[in-house]
Amino acid sequence: MIRLYNTLTRKKEEFQTLEPNLVKLYVCGVTVYNDAHVGHAMSALVFDIVRRYLEYRGYTVNHVMNYTDVDDKIIRRASELGEEPLALSQRYIEDYDNDLKNLNILPATSNPQVSKTMPLIIEFIQGLIQKEAAYAAPNGDVYFSVSSDDDYGKLSNRKLDDMHAGARIEIGESKDHPMDFALWKAAKPGEISWDSPWGKGRPGWHIECSAMNLAELGEQIDIHGGGNDLIFPHHENEIAQTESYTGKQFSRYWIHNGMLQLGGEKMSKSLGNMVTIKDFLAQRDADVMRMLVLNGNYRAPLIFNEETQDAAEKSLERLKAALRPASSSSDGLSAEAASALTAQSGFTKESFVNAMDDDFNTPLALAALYELVKAINTARDNGANDGQLKIAQDTLRELTGVLGLQLKEKQGSSEADAEVEALIAERNEARKQKQWARSDELRDQLKNMGVTIEDSKDGTKWRWG
RNA sequence: GGCGUCGUGGCCAAGUGGUAAGGCAAGGGUCUGCAAAAUCCUGAUCACCGGUUCAAAUCCGGUCGACGCCUCCA
Numbered sequence: 001m002i003r004l005y006n007t008l009t010r011k012k013e014e015f016q017t018l019e020p021n022l023v024k025l026y027v028c029g030v031t032v033y034n035d036a037h038v039g040h041a042m043s044a045l046v047f048d049i050v051r052r053y054l055e056y057r058g059y060t061v062n063h064v065m066n067y068t069d070v071d072d073k074i075i076r077r078a079s080e081l082g083e084e085p086l087a088l089s090q091r092y093i094e095d096y097d098n099d100l101k102n103l104n105i106l107p108a109t110s111n112p113q114v115s116k117t118m119p120l121i122i123e124f125i126q127g128l129i130q131k132e133a134a135y136a137a138p139n140g141d142v143y144f145s146v147s148s149d150d151d152y153g154k155l156s157n158r159k160l161d162d163m164h165a166g167a168r169i170e171i172g173e174s175k176d177h178p179m180d181f182a183l184w185k186a187a188k189p190g191e192i193s194w195d196s197p198w199g200k201g202r203p204g205w206h207i208e209c210s211a212m213n214l215a216e217l218g219e220q221i222d223i224h225g226g227g228n229d230l231i232f233p234h235h236e237n238e239i240a241q242t243e244s245y246t247g248k249q250f251s252r253y254w255i256h257n258g259m260l261q262l263g264g265e266k267m268s269k270s271l272g273n274m275v276t277i278k279d280f281l282a283q284r285d286a287d288v289m290r291m292l293v294l295n296g297n298y299r300a301p302l303i304f305n306e307e308t309q310d311a312a313e314k315s316l317e318r319l320k321a322a323l324r325p326a327s328s329s330s331d332g333l334s335a336e337a338a339s340a341l342t343a344q345s346g347f348t349k350e351s352f353v354n355a356m357d358d359d360f361n362t363p364l365a366l367a368a369l370y371e372l373v374k375a376i377n378t379a380r381d382n383g384a385n386d387g388q389l390k391i392a393q394d395t396l397r398e399l400t401g402v403l404g405l406q407l408k409e410k411q412g413s414s415e416a417d418a419e420v421e422a423l424i425a426e427r428n429e430a431r432k433q434k435q436w437a438r439s440d441e442l443r444d445q446l447k448n449m450g451v452t453i454e455d456s457k458d459g460t461k462w463r464w465g
Numbered sequence: 466g467g468c469g470u471c472g473u474g475g476c477c478a479a480g481u482g483g484u485a486a487g488g489c490a491a492g493g494g495u496c497u498g499c500a501a502a503a504u505c506c507u508g509a510u511c512a513c514c515g516g517u518u519c520a521a522a523u524c525c526g527g528u529c530g531a532c533g534c535c536u537c538c539a
Binding site for chain 1: 468469479490500503535536538
């Protein structure tokens with residue numbers, strides 16, 4: 001039984017899908033006007049892990065992630081660059097797709113875009129006006145009327161009265177209630193716009209997700225996700241719109257990831273404390289980013305610094321090492337020891353599933369994996385052969401795969417490999433002569449080339465990294 | 466000010482009533498020519514105060530602190 005923490009109820013709940021074995025999952029994607037940063041990566045990774053795990057547990061996951069390709073910031077940036085807004089956003093969509101691929105994140109089942117959903121958005125707004133949940137203002141804007149919605153504020157646990165103070169009405173707006181928000185914004189001169197019953201304009205931020213949800217997944221979905229900075233106002237408003245429109249509960253479960261922290265504060269484009277995904281991947285392997293996410297609870301803030309990255313990298317090394325082959329000179333494990341290792345595989349799998357079933361408790365799931373790692377290493381030290389390690393290593397490979405870890409050993413070019421082999425042969429010759437100084441010198445040289453050496457009973461082993 | 470999350474060993478982090486998982490780092494042992502890898506051993510009473518209980522990191526109240534949202538934001 002899978003349990004997950006539902007922001008709507010602030011409790012862990014048993015997961016039950018609307019339709020058997022099918023999960024309708026909608027995750028808010030990014031606004032595409034700039035390079036994505038590792039905070040975006042965190043969110044994408046969290047939901048990639050959710051999706052992979054649900055699939056592992058036998059569900060078909062209909063995973064929708066949208067692109068906001070029509071927005072104030074896109075328009076501003078495009079005019080700065082002298083580029084068409086949709087051309088700019090299209091460029092960054094491709095760019096982000098590429099980042100996600102490089103992070104080993106599975107592509108969503110579909111990636112709707114605002115610019116391609118216009119008719120439905122307009123229809124949606126018209127429906128809301130008909131139901132008197134929205135109204136057109138004289139200036140061509142259309143607003144959602146929060147007063148029309150009895151349970152407005154239920155997701156973020158806010159009351160309209162409490163929000164009066166902070167709300168602002170900008171000049172030119174004519175809202176009935178300060179918290180009313182735009183469904184449709186009248187176009188300013190020269191801005192990209194679409195025709196509508198209210199004149200030329202473009203959609204507000206929140207309506208797009210309601211419309212794309214409806215288009216892709218229907219009136220009701222199982223899980224809606226995103227960063228916890230979206231709880232208010234974005235997700236709150238989505239609920240208001242969709243439930244006012246359909247009269248049905250929108251999403252059964254709301255999942256929100258915590259914010260990635262750089263130097264004690266949230267990483268964001270506006271704060272300017274960004275590490276882009278490309279910056280990160282130029283320095284570290286994709287697995288490292290994923291490991292950082294796995295190492296903590298997805299709802300908690302993720303501390304991102306050199307120290308946590310180093311630790312993640314080292315623990316990956318430990319997982320990789322467990323997958324390495326047995327010593328070729330080993331003469332096999334006793335039957336009891338071999339069956340104990342196999343038994344451990346079973347225990348680990350069980351612990352892993354129990355941990356993940358409990359709201360994707362990845363730190364606990366990893367702990368289960370390390371238990372198997374230790375068993376494999378001990379078995380190898382005790383003389384296990386490859387056949388005896390296989391089941392345990394296959395299990396480890398399978399479960400790390402569920403988490404989306406690749407655990408690839410670094411590769412070198414064949415010329416470089418040949419050079420390394422030559423140096424190692426030379427070093428082994430020196431070792432045979434007990435010329436330790438020369439031997440160590442060669443080892444240092446290899447180390448500087450990025451090669452790690454391990455001398456063992458069955459010869460010298462080496463690897464990049 | 467309002468809403469919410471949280472405060473566990475040097476760092477990251479599990480654990481929601483019965484005397485603290487795991488990873489990284491550190492120190493020591495085994496192995497090794499020396500290393501590396503592996504393995505073994507060593508370390509926290511859980512922000513603070515008060516309460517409930519036979520028993521609390523875990524429940525309740527309070528204090529202090531951190532972070533997020535309340536404006537665009539993953």
